[in-house]
Amino acid sequence: MTTSRTVLVTGGNRGIGYAIAERMNADGHRVAVTARSGEGPEGSLTVRADMTDAASIDAAFAEIEAQLGAVEVVVANAGITKDTLLLRMTEEEFTSVIDTNLTGTFRVVKRAAKGLLKGRFGRVILISSVVGLYGSPGQINYSSSKAALVGFARSLTRELGARNITANVIAPGFIETDMTAALPEEQQKQYLSNIPANRFGQVAEIAGAASFLAGDDAAYISGAVIPVDGGLGMGH
Ligand code: NDP
Numbered sequence: 001m002t003t004s005r006t007v008l009v010t011g012g013n014r015g016i017g018y019a020i021a022e023r024m025n026a027d028g029h030r031v032a033v034t035a036r037s038g039e040g041p042e043g044s045l046t047v048r049a050d051m052t053d054a055a056s057i058d059a060a061f062a063e064i065e066a067q068l069g070a071v072e073v074v075v076a077n078a079g080i081t082k083d084t085l086l087l088r089m090t091e092e093e094f095t096s097v098i099d100t101n102l103t104g105t106f107r108v109v110k111r112a113a114k115g116l117l118k119g120r121f122g123r124v125i126l127i128s129s130v131v132g133l134y135g136s137p138g139q140i141n142y143s144s145s146k147a148a149l150v151g152f153a154r155s156l157t158r159e160l161g162a163r164n165i166t167a168n169v170i171a172p173g174f175i176e177t178d179m180t181a182a183l184p185e186e187q188q189k190q191y192l193s194n195i196p197a198n199r200f201g202q203v204a205e206i207a208g209a210a211s212f213l214a215g216d217d218a219a220y221i222s223g224a225v226i227p228v229d230g231g232l233g234m235g236h
Helices: 015-026 054-068 091-119 130-134 140-163 185-194 203-214
Strands: 006-009 030-035 045-048 073-076 122-127 165-172 225-228
Touching (some): 015 030, 030 054, 122 140, 122 203, 203 225
Parallel strands (some): 073 122
């Protein structure tokens, strides 16, 4: 049994975030999720927040602090794709993905940091992607935002590592969710042919890695990139 913590999962109303929130609940943590619409799993506190809006993130934290106490584990999961090839990609398609995936993570982790320092404990878990380091045609915006999370976690580790705060990255491969269902069938087939496990991943398999990183056994792991990808990104 691991120590019970206050956990925040961004984008916890569906997909990977929902599964992480479910797992954190089952692990005995106090769980809050942010959602723009819908709700997190039963047993979690749902608060409204948009990752592109610092004021809404601040209000969400205030609500969580009032109801569950200071956030101790932050899972920055909310993310979007706007796929297209470089020559067709507009500046808006580039910057909006960066704004949600990277700057959104900055907004959330910055808001959480004071509480983590005060509580002398913190686990920051950033949901990146295999394509951050592996690359992916049509995803220059997305892969850039996800690669940047590695530098983010490692810099944070160097800033706050001595304060009992860890920061790690989970790099999921191809996981069955709404995000991947939206990819063209041809691209899905091509991915599958490159995955040594010969199958796509399940959201619960990402939740398992997040559960481990939030738990007592992961206290000495920081700045790590943990692939959960059936071997797709090996060596990257
Ligand atoms: P989904 O598209 O199923 O869910 C995305 C989540 O992010 C939703 O909860 C969504 O909220 C939220 N979100 C998006 N934009 C914002 C915003 N501006 N403010 C607040 N919340 C927002 O994605 P997945 O569950 O598949 O992905 C979750 C994370 O995992 C993402 O960061 C993704 O990049 C990453 N990932 C996913 C992989 C996969 O194969 N599925 C592979 C590698 C990484 P709303 O419902 O309101 O839109």
